[in-house]
Amino acid sequence: MKMLIGGKWVDREKKIEVTNPYDNSLVDTVPAGSAEDMKAAIAAAVEGFQETKRLSTLERITILAKTAGLMEGKRDELARMISSEGSKTIREARFEVGRAITTMTVSSEEARRIDGETLPFDSRPGSQNRRGYYYRFPIGVIGAITPFNDPLNLVAHKLGPALASGNSVVLKPATVTPLVALKLGELLLEAGLPSKGLNIVTGYGHEIGDALVTDDRVRMITFTGGPEAGLDIVKKAGLKKIGMELGSNSAVIVMDDADLERAVPACVDGAFGCAGQNCIGVQRLFVHAKIFSEFKDEFVTKTKKLVVGPQRDEKTDVGPMITEGEAERIEAWVQEAISQGAKVLTGGMRRGSVYQPTILADAPLTAKVVAEEVFAPTVALFEFRDLASVIEIINSSKYGLHAGIFTQDINNAFQAIEDIDVGGIMVNDTSDYRIDQMPFGGVKLSGLGREGIKFAIYEMTEPKVVCFNL
Numbered sequence: 001m002k003m004l005i006g007g008k009w010v011d012r013e014k015k016i017e018v019t020n021p022y023d024n025s026l027v028d029t030v031p032a033g034s035a036e037d038m039k040a041a042i043a044a045a046v047e048g049f050q051e052t053k054r055l056s057t058l059e060r061i062t063i064l065a066k067t068a069g070l071m072e073g074k075r076d077e078l079a080r081m082i083s084s085e086g087s088k089t090i091r092e093a094r095f096e097v098g099r100a101i102t103t104m105t106v107s108s109e110e111a112r113r114i115d116g117e118t119l120p121f122d123s124r125p126g127s128q129n130r131r132g133y134y135y136r137f138p139i140g141v142i143g144a145i146t147p148f149n150d151p152l153n154l155v156a157h158k159l160g161p162a163l164a165s166g167n168s169v170v171l172k173p174a175t176v177t178p179l180v181a182l183k184l185g186e187l188l189l190e191a192g193l194p195s196k197g198l199n200i201v202t203g204y205g206h207e208i209g210d211a212l213v214t215d216d217r218v219r220m221i222t223f224t225g226g227p228e229a230g231l232d233i234v235k236k237a238g239l240k241k242i243g244m245e246l247g248s249n250s251a252v253i254v255m256d257d258a259d260l261e262r263a264v265p266a267c268v269d270g271a272f273g274c275a276g277q278n279c280i281g282v283q284r285l286f287v288h289a290k291i292f293s294e295f296k297d298e299f300v301t302k303t304k305k306l307v308v309g310p311q312r313d314e315k316t317d318v319g320p321m322i323t324e325g326e327a328e329r330i331e332a333w334v335q336e337a338i339s340q341g342a343k344v345l346t347g348g349m350r351r352g353s354v355y356q357p358t359i360l361a362d363a364p365l366t367a368k369v370v371a372e373e374v375f376a377p378t379v380a381l382f383e384f385r386d387l388a389s390v391i392e393i394i395n396s397s398k399y400g401l402h403a404g405i406f407t408q409d410i411n412n413a414f415q416a417i418e419d420i421d422v423g424g425i426m427v428n429d430t431s432d433y434r435i436d437q438m439p440f441g442g443v444k445l446s447g448l449g450r451e452g453i454k455f456a457i458y459e460m461t462e463p464k465v466v467c468f469n470l
């Protein structure tokens with residue numbers, strides 16, 4: 001596929017090969033964009049903004065609703081793209097396509113609700129003749145940088161709100177999964193988006209990222225990815241708005257009164273869905289001592305039944321990791337934990353880019369598999385007795401995105417809600433639950449600001465005050 005700059009599909013001699021992470025087969029190529037390409041895309045987006053900011057609310061609603069309709073007609077194609085360039089199974093990919101359609105649909109709905117309010121200028125002495133209001137206006141060119149793990153829906157979470165509120169965008173998708181993002185760009189143009197309103201530059205973040213992040217013409221960087229790149233971007237961005245959706249090592253608590261028939265399968269899904277490559281996936285699992293043994297047996301039994309294999313096979317539950325390098329990384333982290341006393345209850349094996357779903361017990365809290373974000377099909381299981389102490393351990397993390405607690409006792413639930421430092425807490429669910437229109441984001445190293453369409457629109461607009469002196 002080609003990249004999209006200034007309304008044209010642009011190719012370059014230097015290419016990036018997009019491969020299937022399961023068997024390394026070639027899926028397609030994209031141009032390896034340069035810093036000059038990025039500059040050209042920003043210049044086009046500056047021009048594009050002159051058009052996008054003048055689109056009426058009705059036009060913005062129509063373009064986004066039409067895009068959602070076009071996506072609806074291409075559900076299968078989009079899902080196949082996700083499960084070829086990425087590591088999601090075909091069933092997970094179909095689910096993502098459904099969510100991305102919702103994200104674009106809700107973006108079109110939220111465009112209708114961007115409003116302001118009248119202001120009581122006549123409340124100040126001497127101001128009795130003044131009347132006025134504020135409304136929210138788009139901020140300009142938005143630079144969007146996205147990760148590999150939800151290659152369509154996380155792009156939709158940037159483009160939908162940005163375009164709903166009249167901004168123009170330069171998007172840099174993850175290098176390993178650029179294809180479905182380019183496809184979404186194609187559909188937006190087909191739906192009537194002004195051609196310079198969206199520019200998509202493919203290329204390596206470390207080569208072309210700075211050109212986007214440091215450019216003063218870009219008014220906001222909205223980034224989803226790992227903390228390393230996120231912190232680098234924050235340091236370089238200068239005076240512009242920043243949205244950071246970063247990682248976590250999410251915790252789930254299972255109390256002694258929990259309904260295990262709900263808790264066990266939810267924890268299996270939460271830990272191993274998308275091969276654990278999920279920012280709210282279950283990584284630290286704290287189970288009350290009274291039910292620990294029963295939970296552990298059920299959890300291990302269910303995990304062993306997961307079918308691991310090629311993503312495109314309908315029977316596969318757990319696909320590969322995004323690269324063999326990533327699988328080697330988690331293999332080394334598990335080895336480190338074992339050398340520090342952790343026991344492998346199941347898994348712990350790697351074949352190429354496939355890492356077997358792995359449950360560890362007795363891992364030290366300082367081991368990488370506990371303290372860092374694993375972003376792999378690996379979960380650490382702990383036994384506990386006292387809720388307050390577990391909450392303290394959970395909060396000792398440098399991250400704080402989501403947490404979950406399984407309990408029938410409202411007091412336990414409220415203790416967790418009030419005391420765990422996270423952006424979202426799920427009661428009788430794992431950390432791995434969200435809908436696309438809720439405020440989504442984290443505290444501490446998990447991020448800055450919130451996404452979730454309405455909330456992203458808020459970040460991507462600014463109030464302008466109008467006052468009439470009558």
Ligand code: NAP
Nearest residue numbers: 146147148173174175204205209225226229245246247279
């Ligand atoms: P990543 O390595 O940080 O990459 C994310 C994006 O940033 C890619 O497009 C990457 O480009 C680009 N990039 C890398 N270095 C850059 C730089 N110096 N300047 C500008 N851009 C740069 O993350 P990933 O491995 O794709 O995704 C996994 C991470 O994303 C995990 O930490 C996960 O928790 C997080 N995540 C968070 C959320 C959330 O909503 N909180 C959701 C999903 C994922 P290249 O691909 O070219 O390197």
